[in-house]
Amino acid sequence: MRAQTYSIESVNDSLNYLTLKTDSTTNRWALRYPVYRLETGDVDGDGRTEALVGVIKSTRYYKQKGRRLFVFKNYKNRVRAMWMGSKLGGILQDFRFVNGVVRSLETTSSGQYVVAEYRWQGFGFEFVRFMTMKVERQKALKVFNQ
Numbered sequence: 591m592r593a594q595t596y597s598i599e600s601v602n603d604s605l606n607y608l609t610l611k612t613d614s615t616t617n618r619w620a621l622r623y624p625v626y627r628l629e630t631g632d633v634d635g636d637g638r639t640e641a642l643v644g645v646i647k648s649t650r651y652y653k654q655k656g657r658r659l660f661v662f663k664n665y666k667n668r669v670r671a672m673w674m675g676s677k678l679g680g681i682l683q684d685f686r687f688v689n690g691v692v693r694s695l696e697t698t699s700s701g702q703y704v705v706a707e708y709r710w711q712g713f714g715f716e717f718v719r720f721m722t723m724k725v726e727r728q729k730a731l732k733v734f735n736q
Contacts, residue, residue: 594664596641598628608643608662610669619662619669623647626657629687633661633672634710640664640672642687649676657682659692673714679706684734691718695734703730 599607599618606625607618627644634640641662648655659682661673678685680696683703687693691707692715698704702724708715722733 594639596628596630596639596662598625598643600625608641608669610641610662610664610667612664612667615667617668619671621645621660627685629685631687632690633687633692635690638664641669642685642692644682644685651676657684659685659694675714678708678715679717680704686734693721693734695730698724703727705730705733 606621624646629642684695705721707718
């Protein structure tokens with residue numbers, strides 16, 4: 591397998607590029623909204639590294655700007671969207687990619703925090719488990735960062 595790396599190139603607060611560099615090519619995907627996180631890992635279990643990008647934007651179904659998770663893959667040395675989801679479960683605050691699953695820090699509509707894990711399933715993420723539920727931010731962050 592050829593070496594590849596993903597990175598974020600920021601032009602300004604509302605224009606970023608997800609950049610894929612391989613041994614022989616460089617390819618970019620424009621992200622026309624703020625980016626708050628980049629993680630990489632084998633999301634779908636195929637042995638290849640994907641990019642998980644946290645963006646802040648509204649969607650067709652959720653008009654209020656919020657934190658979203660997008661997943662991109664290397665398809666023939668080009669960045670291609672694999673999943674551009676509106677929502678995982680609760681109100682997304684942050685995410686990490688840990689041991690093959692997405693670990694999310696989310697809030698509820700009542701302002702409490704949960705930490706949940708999701709696994710790739712075909713075309714999207716399925717809920718695996720709650721690591722903690724309905725707790726204060728500091729406790730949730732401690733679990734989230736384990």
